[in-house]
Amino acid sequence: MSGQIVIVGAGQAGVxxxxxLRSEGFSGAITMIGDEAYPPYQRPPLSKAYLLGTFARERLFLKPAAFYREAGCDLILNARVDKIDRAAKTVSLQDGRTLAYDKLLLATGTRVRRLACPGAGLPGVQYLxxxxxxxGLQDGFKSGIRLAIVGGGYIGLEVAAVGAKRGLDVTVFEAADRLMARAVSQPVSDFYAAEHTRSGVKLNLNTxxxxxEGNNKIEAVVAGGTAHPADMVLVGIGVVPNDMLARESGLPCQDGIIVDRNAMTSDPSIFAAGDCTRHHGREGIEIRLECVQNAIDQAKxxxxAMVxxxxxxxxxxxxxxxxxxxxxxxxxxxxPPDRLVLRGDPASRKFAVFHLRDGVVAAVEAINAAPEYLTGRKLIADGAKVPPEKLADLSIPMKQMAQD
Amino acid sequence: MPKITFIQPDGAEQTVEVVAGWSVMEGAVRSLVPGIDADCGGACACATCHVYVDPAWLAALPAKSEMEETMLDFAQTAAPNSRLSCQLRVTSDLDGLIVRVPIAQH
Structure with missing residues (x-):
């Protein structure tokens, strides 16, 4: 199959x-446009090993330059797409270029949600x-520095862990009553709260x-009516999908570009994949996923569909x-209200929480517990029913869970 | 730089140089070795960078972590000489390492 495919966004889904496309035999032209200076790279290490300084920048890149050359993919970096002309089937770049497409893939990802409170623009208030x-963050990541983190989600807590390891004085402010409330269950939140506290991170929940506050640079975070001195602030309060381009071209969007289960938008020539999309998940409920898995699988x-x-x-x-x-x-x-089943003792720092819905395994959260995670994933895919007392019984190996 | 040889299921061989300190998986991705998906990028979270280590080299490798062991235990095509290539750090001691790529990672 030939033709011209244009991919807007040079991230995990785009690459x-x-x-x-190439492994499926597409032989036409592929152009990928990214608005950063770098070719597609992994974001997960950014808040972990890369921030810690144990992972060189070069290792972040998903593919070597030779990949794009061999795949015949024209990679345009530092470029932004301004407009999609669906009737003419073209995209216009900010620099004046116009590219024609037969099929278009939007893989535009997300951008950080920004705080709008007073002082949010002060130097030293940063995002990741x-x-x-x-x-930019690393420059100030020095032992003894007072780092205030706004948001107790994945990003905030991964940065808190790195900060604690590097000897920073870390304080987390979270508006909800528990950590990672959007992503994990109460027992897992509680476990992580205890771990962070044990490592010297100060947690302020419900705050x-x-x-x-500050004169030309951040000096304090005002939260819960109190001013907390800080040298540096990291805000991690979530992301918003980059769906403006799709929206402006008249494609249905609602907190994400709406696609069907073939990653197709309402325009049969336009597809979308990754964090920027909203789709009917496998359970039939509309979801917008922010994860590597979705970027990879939806792009596949x-x-x-494009071929x-x-x-x-x-x-x-x-x-x-x-x-x-x-x-x-x-x-x-x-x-919620899934039935939670705890397997293992959190005090052992190795346990899992299974979520049962009508008796069927719907989700698993595993902490240092690969068998629970891997078997759980399979049980979920199979729609397996497992009695809760069996799941909780550590004397029964995970491999035997699927058997009656 | 240490050299690592990857052998595909069809017998095709590819010898690539890997920066010391990087993982065998990163060396494969870097040199476009087919069959190493590495979806999670080396976080030991996905088991899609599975390789079979040439038996002569098994003793030269560091022991598996418990996480790697269990991830492999659940990989469909795992054998006693299986490793997750993201967990194998390349050093001069591994110069000449030979690994085989499985037919599929999923």
């Missing part, structure tokens, strides 16, 4: 689409999304930030987070 953000499905071999996207989502020596691995999507 996967290039790879899948790209390489440049982390390079929204009201303002920032977009590529299949005329559409296949329904129904992979089980999976996520991970590294904090200290703890590996948190999650599969499936929790949905």
């Amino acid at each position: 996967q689409a290039v790879q899948s 999304r790209d390489i440049a953000d982390v390079d 929204g930030v009201e303002s920032f 499905h977009a590529a299949l 005329g071999r559409a296949k329904i996207y129904s992979e089980v989502p999976w996520f991970w987070s590294d904090q200290y020596d703890l590996k948190l691995q999650i599969a499936g999507l929790a949905r």
